[in-house]
Amino acid sequence: xxxxxxxxxxxxxxxxxxxxxxxxxxxxxxxxxxxxxxxxxxxxxxxxxxxxxxxxxxxxxxxxxxxxxxxxxxxxxxxxxxxxxxxx
Amino acid sequence: xxxxxxxxxxxxxxxxxxxxxxxxxxxxxxxxxxxxxxxxxxxxxxxxxxxxxxxxxxxxxxxxxxxxxxxxxxxxxxxxxxxxxxxxxxxxxxxxxxxxxxxxxxxxxxxxxxxxxxxxxxxxxxxxxxxxxxxxxxxxxxxxxxxxxxxxxxxxxxxxxxxxxxxxxxxxxxxxxxxxxxxxxxxxxxxxxxxxxxxxxxxxxxxxxxxxxxxxxxxxxxxxxxxxxxxxxxxxxxxxxxxxxxxxxxxxxxxxxxxxxxxxxxxxxxxxxxxxxxxxxxxxxxxxxxxxxxxxxxxxxxxxxxxxxxxxxxxxxxxxxxxxxxxxxxxxxxxxxxxxxxxxxxxxxxxxxxxxxxxxxxxxxxxxxxxxxxxxxxxxxxxxxxxxxxxxxxxxxxxxxxxxxxxxxxxxxxxxxxxxxxxxxxxxxxxxxxxxxxxxxxxxxxxxxxxxxxxxxxxxxxxxxxxxxxxxxxxxxxxxxxxxxxxxxxxxxxxxxxxxxxxxxxxxxxxxxxxxxxxxxxxxxxxxxxxxxxxxxxxxxxxxxxxxxxxxxxxxxxxxxxxxxxxxxxxxxxxxxxxxxxxxxxxxxxxxxxxxxxxxxxxxxxxxxxxxxxxxxxxxxxxxxxxxxxxxxxxxxxxxxxxxx
Numbered sequence: 006x007x008x009x010x011x012x013x014x015x016x017x018x019x020x021x022x023x024x025x026x027x028x029x030x031x032x033x034x035x036x037x038x039x040x041x042x043x044x045x046x047x048x049x050x051x052x053x054x055x056x057x058x059x060x061x062x063x064x065x066x067x068x069x070x071x072x073x074x075x076x077x078x079x080x081x082x083x084x085x086x087x088x089x090x091x092x093x
Numbered sequence: 094x095x096x097x098x099x100x101x102x103x104x105x106x107x108x109x110x111x112x113x114x115x116x117x118x119x120x121x122x123x124x125x126x127x128x129x130x131x132x133x134x135x136x137x138x139x140x141x142x143x144x145x146x147x148x149x150x151x152x153x154x155x156x157x158x159x160x161x162x163x164x165x166x167x168x169x170x171x172x173x174x175x176x177x178x179x180x181x182x183x184x185x186x187x188x189x190x191x192x193x194x195x196x197x198x199x200x201x202x203x204x205x206x207x208x209x210x211x212x213x214x215x216x217x218x219x220x221x222x223x224x225x226x227x228x229x230x231x232x233x234x235x236x237x238x239x240x241x242x243x244x245x246x247x248x249x250x251x252x253x254x255x256x257x258x259x260x261x262x263x264x265x266x267x268x269x270x271x272x273x274x275x276x277x278x279x280x281x282x283x284x285x286x287x288x289x290x291x292x293x294x295x296x297x298x299x300x301x302x303x304x305x306x307x308x309x310x311x312x313x314x315x316x317x318x319x320x321x322x323x324x325x326x327x328x329x330x331x332x333x334x335x336x337x338x339x340x341x342x343x344x345x346x347x348x349x350x351x352x353x354x355x356x357x358x359x360x361x362x363x364x365x366x367x368x369x370x371x372x373x374x375x376x377x378x379x380x381x382x383x384x385x386x387x388x389x390x391x392x393x394x395x396x397x398x399x400x401x402x403x404x405x406x407x408x409x410x411x412x413x414x415x416x417x418x419x420x421x422x423x424x425x426x427x428x429x430x431x432x433x434x435x436x437x438x439x440x441x442x443x444x445x446x447x448x449x450x451x452x453x454x455x456x457x458x459x460x461x462x463x464x465x466x467x468x469x470x471x472x473x474x475x476x477x478x479x480x481x482x483x484x485x486x487x488x489x490x491x492x493x494x495x496x497x498x499x500x501x502x503x504x505x506x507x508x509x510x511x512x513x514x515x516x517x518x519x520x521x522x523x524x525x526x527x528x529x530x531x532x533x534x535x536x537x538x539x540x541x542x543x544x545x546x547x548x549x550x551x552x553x554x555x556x557x558x559x560x561x562x563x564x565x566x567x568x569x570x571x572x573x574x575x576x577x578x579x580x581x582x583x584x585x586x587x588x589x590x591x592x593x594x595x596x597x598x599x600x601x602x603x604x605x606x607x608x609x610x611x612x613x614x615x616x617x618x619x620x621x622x623x624x625x626x627x628x629x630x631x632x633x634x635x636x637x638x639x640x641x642x643x644x645x646x647x648x649x650x651x652x653x654x655x656x657x658x659x660x661x662x663x664x665x666x667x668x669x670x671x672x673x674x675x676x677x678x679x680x681x682x683x684x685x686x687x688x689x690x691x692x693x694x695x696x697x698x699x700x701x702x703x704x705x706x707x708x709x710x711x712x713x714x715x716x717x718x719x720x721x722x723x724x725x726x727x728x729x730x731x732x733x734x735x736x737x738x
Binding site: 039040042043044045046047048049051052053054060062063064065066067069073074075076077078079080081082083 | 156157159160161188189190191194303304336337339340343344347351354373374377379467470471472474475478483484572573574575576577578579580
């Protein structure tokens with residue numbers, strides 16, 4: 006099933022389906038939306054990529070991911086916009 | 094022998110050991126400056142190798158060559174426009190796939206290059222074996238395995254550099270984006286080749302398809318028709334692939350990087366979590382992580398605070414000890430001007446900035462190099478979000494309690510201009526050690542400790558609200574946290590010491606003239622008897638609005654030099670250090686509140702100028718003066734109405 010990344014439990018894996026545009030900038034033309042997505046993709050979070058949630062900081066803090074052999078920390082707000090497919 | 098001068102640049106991801114290689118290459122021949130007009134550090138150095146004099150430029154650590162951060166823009170512009178003779182791409186062997194993603198982009202920009210396959214020891218510890226010969230074959234670029242902290246491979250790296258300079262690169266292999274995209278790249282390349290831009294045509298074509306804002310602007314000025322072609326072509330790609338063109342291209346690059354990485358590396362040992370990983374899990378744990386952090390941060394804070402305080406006092410006493418002998422040699426007004434204007438400015442710089450700056454840089458580089466900084470950012474991200482910043486801003490803020498100067502400098506670790514400005518602004522409001530002297534020495538000693546504590550709380554509340562307002566007002570897109578948390582490693586001592594030394598040196602060169610000039614102006618005004626008219630002019634503010642004695646105007650002016658001077662001057666001018674006999678509690682609280690908020694000291698202002706430019710430094714300074722006066726006046730009225738004493 007498809008979920009936002011923030012709904013994954015620790016040590017659960019998923020495949021990235023898409024990255025949703027930032028709600029704040031939905032009306033600002035395609036550039037602002039593009040920048041946010043581009044940044045995540047440049048860090049290796051492209052559609053089809055497998056990721057594993059390792060840990061999340063308490064009180065809605067950032068999420069630690071394992072992706073492409075490296076360890077990434079992603080702020081909650083950004084993680085909410087990443088849609089992933091998981092087998093549950 | 095005939096010496097030939099060449100320039101090489103170091104490029105690569107953050108935390109791949111680039112600075113260690115840079116320090117090995119350049120030794121003590123370094124110069125730390127800024128990229129023109131930017132708050133991004135530019136480290137340059139020189140070395141001799143065979144019959145070459147080699148200038149080395151350390152480019153900022155980045156993950157891509159797009160337009161997300163100024164670092165990325167600076168790097169690609171430098172490589173394409175300044176045209177270094179060669180680029181050394183430093184690659185972290187233990188995170189090969191992500192690093193190759195950058196390498197492939199660098200190859201597209203087509204400078205002569207050599208790859209330093211660094212951290213081979215870390216990779217080996219993780220059980221990763223890399224066939225560097227095979228990597229060299231696949232990429233078509235010379236690959237030199239290195240372990241920078243142990244000096245392994247540095248000579249070979251320079252040899253490979255010279256070989257390429259003399260014989261030239263072969264043709265590096267490149268990312269193939271698949272038939273239908275390649276055909277579009279070809280088509281666009283032909284169109285943009287006519288524009289005579291400094292970048293390779295194929296690179297421009299690819300970047301335009303990725304929707305690169307900066308190149309779009311350039312091309313629009315020259316030939317807007319090309320952009321409509323780009324639009325059409327990228328829509329075609331989007332239709333075929335179901336994802337935006339930029340996504341398709343980035344994916345293809347990562348795909349290639351992943352294939353190459355899997356091809357050349359072999360995972361040899363079973364994946365048992367080594368000590369490093371357990372340490373990581375421990376330090377990011379939801380309970381233990383915070384406890385560890387609190388312990389580390391507090392000991393750093395008290396360490397720097399105690400050490401700085403001790404050294405500052407020691408240096409101050411020592412240097413002021415020369416005053417009597419100085420006065421014997423230089424008597425009269427000139428002597429007063431030289432001592433008060435120049436020597437005291439120098440002393441302010443030496444006693445404020447250095448005792449805090451030196452340990453600050455050491456600690457910052459130790460934290461950064463070891464990898465702990467990113468763990469702190471991870472843990473504190475959520476808290477810092479409340480004032481519109483993300484986790485990385487926690488470090489400069491914490492250090493601001495010691496001294497605002499290193500705190501402002503520390504704001505460099507933020508990624509975008511907007512965040513740097515925001516963090517710098519917030520940091521200048523943090524009460525530093527000197528402010529603490531006033532808070533405790535006046536309010537704490539004569540009104541009550543709980544009132545001193547309340548002032549701290551008020552300051553934190555103000556920081557919170559002003560931070561939020563600045564966050565809303567400043568234009569630009571807020572960025573969340575995206576960072577790599579690289580494996581813990583042992584910091585390389587000599588690199589850390591050199592990094593510290595060269596930055597302190599740079600600070601002295603930049604800030605000291607400003608500090609001295611500032612002191613000189615104030616002292617001159619004092620000698621020319623201009624201070625009295627100034628306090629008279631200020632009396633509507635100090636006396637009427639703030640309810641303070643007129644004489645406090647002078648002390649507040651001198652507080653610009655160093656904040657604890659406000660208290661020392663107050664004692665001198667009032668003729669007593671028993672402040673309760675001359676000021677009532679309301680006046681003490683109002684005075685402290687104003688002194689706490691009203692202006693960054695001259696050292697901090699100099700740092701602001703250095704980091705953010707004259708305009709912003711001036712704006713922050715003026716804003717804080719006005720703000721402090723407003724807050725002070727309101728507090729005065731509230732306290733009078735409350736009628737506590």
